[in-house]
Amino acid sequence: MSRFLTAFTVILFALGVSVRAQESKATLRAGAAASVITPPLGEPIVGGFTPFPAEHIHDELHARCLVLDDGKTKLALVVCDLLGLHRSVAVEAKSLIEKELGIPGSHVVISGTHTHSATNALYGEVRTYSSDIELTDYQRFVARRIADGVRRAVNLLRPAEIAFGHIDVPDHVFNRRWYLKEGTMPMNPFGKTDEKVKMNPGAGADNLIEPAGPIDPRVSFLVLREPGGKIISLYSAYSLHYVGGVGQAHVSADYYGYYSKAVERLLGSEKQDPPVVAMMANGTSGDINNINFRQPRGRKEPYEQMQFVADDLAAKVTAAVPALEWKTEAALDARYRELDVKWRTIPDDLLQWARETEANAPRIGDKAVLPLAYAGRVQRLAKASPETKLPVHLLKIGEVCIGTTPCETFAETGMEFREKSPFKHSFMVELVAGYYGYMPTPRHFELGGYETWPGTNNLEPQASVKVMDALLEMAGEMAPGK
Template identity: 40%
Template sequence: MSEKMDNKLKSKRKLVSGLPVSCLLLLFLALGIGRLSAQETKSDRTFKGGAALSVITPKVGTSINGNFKDDTVRHIHDDTHARSLVLDDGNTKIAMVTLDLCVVHRETLDNAKKRANKFTGIPIENMLISAIHTHSGGTACSVWQSEPDPDYLIFLEERTADAIIRANNNLEPARIGWGVGQEPSEVFNRRWKLKEGITFTNPFGGEDKVRMNPGFENPDLVGPAGPIDSEVPIISVKSVEGRTIAILANYSLHYVGGTKSGEISADYFAMFANRIGELVGADRQTPDFVGIMTNGTSGDINNINFGGSAPKPMKPYEKMAIVANTVAAEAYKVYQDITYHDWVPLAIVQKEISLGVRKADAKELKRANNILAAAKSDGSFSRDELYAREAIFLNDFPDQKQLILQAVQIGDLAITAVPCEVFVEIGLEIKAKSPFKQTFCISLANGYNGYLPTPKHHAWGGYETWRARSSYLEVNASNVITSNLLELLEQLKSSALTSR
């Protein structure tokens, strides 16, 4: 030890001798003795990120769902994908995946998670897999008149797992940041209140006070039956050298549509992913940049303003491109102002809950059977015949359905995940009551349990409340789910505070 250093230590010892313990602690901090900064506590941890794409395009000749009537794949406009992002804070790994599908059964996703876990070691409960809700993807769920090809479901399990495995293989030291923008121009509430005394007959012989997609310049309308959510949250992950690995965004828009019949397309979700990659200069790099657009709380939201005049007709895919470019421009604006972190804590909590299934009573079942008995035998169904058919299907459902709910923490950002087409009011309530600085919700995650209206909307009626495999949870389901999600968020927040 040098003489200069030895004298310095002696002077410090002389200064502190004889002082009370409380004074000693303050003095140690002032002199830098025993002080460990927050950054230094994390110096031995490396934050990592990895992303990957896997093609999940169905074969020509198989089923497309998204409409009452089944369609057949006759052409591939754009390949559909599993888009995966894996994050690792050195202690916890989380995988988030979107599938370019309308909806997908929980069983398929559970099998994919098991396969991914086998190869990566990522805990199954740390995987969040959601459908984007394109209405022009392969059929992965029994809904309306569409049935999935069993071979396609096996293919989906494998390719979904592969996306997680490949993203995990691509993990590298990374930095992460997030932010939120606003784009109100592309979202409209599609449920409209009807004037006093005006009702709309539902498939069960009752009268509704609200109508979905009621047409332009309809004189019977009062106004939208609910709000919108214009937020565009994004998460950006960059390599330590500055290469953008992935951007995950969220927007509460059902889908856009406007494809040609029989064509497979990932809708505006894929167009957004491509465009944001171009904007950040990451469209041609190795490993591939992965853009991800998750579906927010869009159960009652679409891209059509029924409060205005009818828009001019557009070519197929034209409207998709407009929406994708508009939302990508807003996301890019947010991206340019993001503050990145060398390390943030990751956490995820999961809870399985049980909810009741709405079923037809004996009288309603008799009515449904009578309707079907009088139906044509050519395989075509009217609206009321389709819902009579659904009543028969639901009668075979269990009385209770098990659902997975999740909450994810990334620093002071939180994400909730629900296996339903969630109404926008629910997402707005969760955002408002969340203990985190920024929160957003991913719908159609970890399975499919139909629409999630609030009890108020159930009372008003309308398509999204009509009992079918597309809407069967108990009337109070939204309150139960919201309460449980807020508890999970509080659990994450408490754990984060305790671990500081």
């Protein structure tokens, strides 16, 4: 009897050891896939002030999906070639993913790149300020294709090594908010000339003094490869609004599409199955674009500049890959919150201005386009749904932390997060899980300019502070050693 018990104990002990050995060997797994989300022609292109129907597809739009699995937890990162996506589109995609794959919505980070040559995934049929909308057919299609892309990435999960890298590429990023010489500030749509900064002043104009904020030159990237060396995916983020310069009424993924294809080619995708999936998320680029305001702009052919930017970034990022330090493990975790950030309040005199502007528009003629657009936005903002349900995610990928916002976020916010986060490596991705307009820091509300106008900015002036506090609190909860 006792001998039997001893033998039994030995067997149990051996089993326990083998289970533990298997656990410690449980390596990271990764899989990636890209879903086409190109809209039908005729869908409204929404990059400018007045939407117009798409007449041509220059290059297909994608939802590029990466899934990571540490044996206990799965995370999904999705980058869509869209100007942005409404909270309800993200909610629909996340609920499909949760139902079909068991990955909770908190662990699924879906972002728009901010290509201005995509169709409407960020408002309902009419532009309202509401945290919940009825989806259009195209928006349902996008949500379905995101969920299918994540499912295909899960199908392709395989043992993986991970590396984090970053390089600085200041060449392509310029702050677009400028102090102007006294007396040269043009009138804004609200009839005021008392603002301190101008967005997109004339490039090379002689009334420019200096930019009102920094640039963030950092490209942050995560690379996944099979233990034999074949690349699975490269996920990156850079704080560049977009490049633009497309053909008339064209649908295009802008530089994000060219970059992804170039990285895939440079990392050997053509020779392998499944292919490499590369993606470029938008960092924090609310006040950053690709225009060098110090000199006049030269003329370029359509697509020339975006291809130039994409090829340069792809060459520099892929050149940094061979020197990266690879790890076979990365503990995964995620946090998600919907913040009680308020919509911007519309004072009575502003509402009065909006009503009068709209009523008098026929007498103002062509020049009323901008004031009329803001008169409409101001009146709709005054009727915003009670809650914003402002969504923010925090992902932990080993020593790397990704914080997200659903806004066009300023470069200095991303830099502040990187500096204050308790993780070894941190970066931010914007336009995640919803679209809530620009989010200037309180300092910038004092300066004024396009990004602070009601209807461009839709949230209370303290929004960026509340988002930062929430992100740092969540980062503190998950930091290594906690």
